[in-house]
Each structure stands twice: as structure tokens, then as C-alpha cells.
Amino acid sequence: AQSVSQHNHHVILSEAASLELGCNYSYGGTVNLFWYVQYPGQHLQLLLKYFSGDPLVKGIKGFEAEFIKSKFSFNLRKPSVQWSDTAEYFCAVSIAGGFKTIFGAGTRLFVKA
Amino acid sequence: EAGVVQSPRYKIIEKKQPVAFWCNPISGHNTLYWYLQNLGQGPELLIRYENEEAVDDSQLPKDRFSAERLKGVDSTLKIQPAELGDSAVYLCASSFRPLYEQYFGPGTRLTVT
Numbered sequence: 001a002q003s004v005s006q007h008n009h010h011v012i013l014s015e016a017a018s019l020e021l022g023c024n025y026s027y028g029g030t031v032n033l034f035w036y037v038q039y040p041g042q043h044l045q046l047l048l049k050y051f052s053g054d055p056l057v058k059g060i061k062g063f064e065a066e067f068i069k070s071k072f073s074f075n076l077r078k079p080s081v082q083w084s085d086t087a088e089y090f091c092a093v094s095i096a097g098g099f100k101t102i103f104g105a106g107t108r109l110f111v112k113a
Numbered sequence: 114e115a116g117v118v119q120s121p122r123y124k125i126i127e128k129k130q131p132v133a134f135w136c137n138p139i140s141g142h143n144t145l146y147w148y149l150q151n152l153g154q155g156p157e158l159l160i161r162y163e164n165e166e167a168v169d170d171s172q173l174p175k176d177r178f179s180a181e182r183l184k185g186v187d188s189t190l191k192i193q194p195a196e197l198g199d200s201a202v203y204l205c206a207s208s209f210r211p212l213y214e215q216y217f218g219p220g221t222r223l224t225v226t
Binding site for chain 2: 004009032034036043044045046049090092094096098099100101103104105106
């Protein structure tokens with residue numbers, strides 16, 4: 001069965017530290033890839049997406065993600081986090097065969113001021 | 114642009130009672146999703162609509178859950194009767210097309226006592 005794995009459930013960083021959140025999926029066909037973010041008290045919202053083309057995609061608030069097809073990975077990165085990045089981050093994979101979207105379990109990030 | 118609207122935001126009911134959730138998607142979005150989100154987990158699809166047709170309801174517990182999207186716009190998700198294990202957040206999302214980015218509502222937090 002298709003699945004999405006996020007490696008870390010909880011991450012604690014100090015401001016200005018670099019961030020990398022891992023995401024791996026299990027599906028060999030065509031996929032669209034997403035990172036969503038949920039700030040405290042807010043809706044889930046799109047952070048960035050990959051459909052095709054340059055595997056390095058940039059999103060809002062200085063986030064970027066790299067699609068590595070051979071590793072079935074779509075890791076999220078930010079060179080310098082801020083306190084306002086405290087949120088829960090979800091990786092999601094939309095599978096062309098069946099039009100399913102599968103979400104990872106999420107990573108809760110806490111940034112210390 | 115108005116976002117996805119859900120109501121109610123919170124609902125507390127006793128087990129065996131019925132409950133209904135309502136969702137109005139973003140105008141022009143043909144695809145509507147209902148998700149279940151348990152604490153510490155990512156959203157799990159219950160049902161996906163393309164216009165008024167339920168095209169993926171494989172994860173919907175049909176003995177107690179039902180959904181409708183009669184005119185291809187707003188949608189209602191019902192549970193009857195509710196069980197203790199149904200306590201969760203019920204999310205509605207919409208997208209222009211399947212596989213595209215999804216826009217989420219605020220969710221309904223259901224507590225079954």
C-alpha cells in the first residue's frame with residue numbers, strides 16, 4: 001500500500017538554526033508532492049508544491065524542498081528558522097493512479113526564541 | 114476570495130447520538146474532500162467528490178457514516194450513531210482538480226462522551 005513517512009515527529013530548534021524535515025513515500029509512478037503547514041490556531045495551508053520540472057522548489061517564507069526521485073524523497077529545508085515557524089508540517093503525496101492524496105503523520109516544530 | 118467554510122467548529126455529543134458537519138468549498142472548486150484527523154496524525158481521507166459524484170469513498174465507514182453533495186457545491190457529512198472512537202477533527206478541503214493543491218477549512222472538532 002502507498003504510504004508517506006515523515007522521519008521526525010517532534011523537532012526543537014533555536015532561532016537561526018537550519019531546518020531539514022524528511023519525507024519519503026512509497027509509490028513508483030507519477031506523483032505530485034506537497035508540504036502543508038498548520039500554524040497554531042490556523043488552518044492547514046500550502047507551503048510549497050512540486051508537479052514537474054526543477055526538482056528544487058521554493059515556497060513561502062523562505063522554505064524550499066528538493067525532490068529526489070531515486071530516493072522517493074521530498075525533504076523540506078529552511079536555512080534559518082524563526083520563532084514564527086513554530087507549527088506542524090505535513091508532507092503529502094498525490095498519486096496519479098487513482099487520484100489519491102496521502103498525508104504523512106506530521107512533524108511538530110518548536111523554535112525557541 | 115473566501116476560503117473553505119465549515120460548521121460547526123466544535124461539537125460535543127453523547128455516544129449513540131447523530132451529528133452532522135457542513136462544508137462550503139471555494140467557488141469553482143469541483144473536487145471536495147472530507148478527512149478525519151486524529152491527534153498526532155495526518156489527515157486521512159474519508160470521501161472525495163468530483164462535482165456531485167462520490168468517486169472515492171473506500172475509507173468511509175458506511176455502516177454509520179454518510180455524505181452528500183447534492184448540487185455539486187456544499188456538502189454534509191453525517192455520523193449516526195456516533196461512537197466514542199469518532200472523537201477527532203473532521204476536515205473539509207477543496208481543490209480545482211484532483212491532484213492539485215488543496216485548500217482546507219478550519220475543521221470541526223468532535224467530542225463524543
